Amino acid sequence: MLKIYNSIAREKEEFHPITPGKVRMYVCGMTVYDFCHLGHARVMVVFDMVARWLRASGLDLTYVRNITDIDDKIIKRAAENNESIGELTERFIRAMDEDAAALGVKKPDLEPRATQHIADMLNMIAVLVEKGLAYRADNGDVFYAVRGFNGYGKLSGKSLEDLRAGERVEVDAYKRDPLDFVLWKSAKPGEPAWESPWGPGRPGWHIECSAMSDHHLGHHFDIHGGGQDLQFPHHENEIAQSEGAHDCTYVNYWMHNGFVRVDEEKMSKSLGNFFTIREVLTKYDPEVLRFFILRAHYRSPLNYSDAHLNDAKQALTRLYTALRGIEVDAATLNWNDPQMARFQTAMDDDFNTPEAMAVLFDLANEVNRSRDVNAAARLKTLAGVLGLLQRPPEEFLQGASTAGALAPDQIEALIAERAAAKATRNFAEADRIRKELLDNGVVLEDTPQGTIWRSA
RNA sequence: GGCGCGUUAGCAAAGCGGUUAUGCAGAGGAUUGCAAAUCCUUCCAGGGCGGUUCGACUCCGCCACGCGCCUCCA
Numbered sequence: 079m080l081k082i083y084n085s086i087a088r089e090k091e092e093f094h095p096i097t098p099g100k101v102r103m104y105v106c107g108m109t110v111y112d113f114c115h116l117g118h119a120r121v122m123v124v125f126d127m128v129a130r131w132l133r134a135s136g137l138d139l140t141y142v143r144n145i146t147d148i149d150d151k152i153i154k155r156a157a158e159n160n161e162s163i164g165e166l167t168e169r170f171i172r173a174m175d176e177d178a179a180a181l182g183v184k185k186p187d188l189e190p191r192a193t194q195h196i197a198d199m200l201n202m203i204a205v206l207v208e209k210g211l212a213y214r215a216d217n218g219d220v221f222y223a224v225r226g227f228n229g230y231g232k233l234s235g236k237s238l239e240d241l242r243a244g245e246r247v248e249v250d251a252y253k254r255d256p257l258d259f260v261l262w263k264s265a266k267p268g269e270p271a272w273e274s275p276w277g278p279g280r281p282g283w284h285i286e287c288s289a290m291s292d293h294h295l296g297h298h299f300d301i302h303g304g305g306q307d308l309q310f311p312h313h314e315n316e317i318a319q320s321e322g323a324h325d326c327t328y329v330n331y332w333m334h335n336g337f338v339r340v341d342e343e344k345m346s347k348s349l350g351n352f353f354t355i356r357e358v359l360t361k362y363d364p365e366v367l368r369f370f371i372l373r374a375h376y377r378s379p380l381n382y383s384d385a386h387l388n389d390a391k392q393a394l395t396r397l398y399t400a401l402r403g404i405e406v407d408a409a410t411l412n413w414n415d416p417q418m419a420r421f422q423t424a425m426d427d428d429f430n431t432p433e434a435m436a437v438l439f440d441l442a443n444e445v446n447r448s449r450d451v452n453a454a455a456r457l458k459t460l461a462g463v464l465g466l467l468q469r470p471p472e473e474f475l476q477g478a479s480t481a482g483a484l485a486p487d488q489i490e491a492l493i494a495e496r497a498a499a500k501a502t503r504n505f506a507e508a509d510r511i512r513k514e515l516l517d518n519g520v521v522l523e524d525t526p527q528g529t530i531w532r533s534a
Numbered sequence: 535g536g537c538g539c540g541u542u543a544g545c546a547a548a549g550c551g552g553u554u555a556u557g558c559a560g561a562g563g564a565u566u567g568c569a570a571a572u573c574c575u576u577c578c579a580g581g582g583c584g585g586u587u588c589g590a591c592u593c594c595g596c597c598a599c600g601c602g603c604c605u606c607c608a
Contacts, residue, residue: 088538106608114608121608151606234603240536241604283606305608306539312607335608336539342600346607373557374547379540379601389546393557399571424549432548436556446572505567512569523570532571 085332106304109146110170115352143186180364182465198289215252218264234310284315302329400442402471409455475532
């Protein structure tokens with residue numbers, strides 16, 4: 079039985095889909111005005127893992143991850159770059175797709191874009207206005223009236239009074255209450271705008287997710303995910319909008335993944351301490367990054383450093399090494415198998431990937447001892463559930479990231495030379511060649527079947 | 535100030551009220567021409583102070599330290 083830590087309940091709960099056998103999941107995706115950083119990588123990989131596990135568990139999943147392609151930062155960046163908003167967002171959506179693909183993140187079933195759902199947003203805002211939960215201020219903006227929704231704060235555990243006490247934001251004079259938030263922003267000259275009953279403008283930050291999730295998944299669905307920093311205010315405001323408009327529970331299970339940190343500090347745009355995915359991928363195999371992310375529990379902080387990535391690389395190398403030289407057919411998932419059962423138990427416990435990975439290493443040990451094809455198949459199949467270990471081992475082990483620039487045929491030539499030297503027991507020469515290769519980032523291994531190599 | 539989370543061996547990171555986590559690194563052995571890889575053995579834990587218990591890293595309380603949200607943020 080799958081248990082999920084539900085942010086709104088602040089405890090693990092048994093997972094029961096609204097419709098038996100079917101799961102509807104919505105995850106807050108990217109605002110596309112820049113390259114994705116490691117924080118984005120974590121959201122994508124974590125919820126890709128969640129999606130894979132739900133499906134491996136036999137559930138019929140509909141996974142929606144939105145793209146926010148209109149917002150203040152996008153407008154600002156496009157102006158700075160002297161390009162249209164469409165050009166900017168298309169560019170970064172393409173980059174995001176590349177990054178996601180590199181990390182082994184499968185495409186969600188649906189990736190709705192905010193600009194495709196303006197009508198849905200306007201409809202929802204209209205409902206909120208009719209119900210007295212929203213109002214048009216004198217400056218033309220439409221605000222959500224937080225005081226009118228009595229569940230406000232239930233996700234983040236904040237009361238309106240607490241929030242007021244901690245007020246650090248300049249109070250917008252047009253708001254009735256400082257905590258009211260914008261649903262619709264009236265257009266300023268030169269800004270992109272859509273027509274609306276309240277005048278030309280564009281959507282506020284939170285309404286797009288309420289509108290898009292409703293459009294694709296309905297008023298009430300199973301899982302809503304995102305980074306921890308979205309819990310407040312973004313998700314809190316989504317609840318206010320959706321439940322305010324529909325008068326029913328919005329989401330049953332809220333999932334929030336932990337932050338990526340650098341030097342024990344949150345990686346964020348405002349701190350400027352972020353690394354983009356593509357930056358990291360110039361130094362590390364993307365699967366190493368995926369492995370690194372899944373090696374920690376999704377709710378824990380994840381500290382980024384080269385030392386930790388190198389450590390992850392070593393660990394993943396061990397797994398691939400175990401599979402090297404074994405022809406593996408895919409095994410079927412059989413939860414009666416002891417190791418698979420242990421893996422399942424771990425994953426069912428709020429997606430405990432570190433524990434699930436421990437099973438992988440135990441299996442690797444078994445494969446190394448027995449060289450058993452079935453054990454190898456179980457290893458590869460279970461790893462596949464996490465989106466790992468699916469490439470030919472040589473591709474990973476001999477992959478790029480070598481310091482030197484020797485082509486494979488050059489390496490093979492040197493290995494042949496060394497073999498010749500060894501044949502005449504000229505070990506000095508053999509060792510010299512081996513050292514030369516090592517200096518070029520190539521490690522040799524002599525086996526009964528001959529010499530093989532891998533990248534250092 | 536309000537709310538919340540964390541503190542595990544050299545590093546990373548889990549489960550568990552009493553029995554080896556796991557990976558990397560270290561030590562010894564097997565193997566190897568020597569290595570590498572692999573296998574075997576092994577060292578190194580649970581912030582501090584109390585409490586509950588026959589027994590606590592694991593439950594409870596307090597304290598210390600760290601982190602996060604309350605502002606755009608995955």
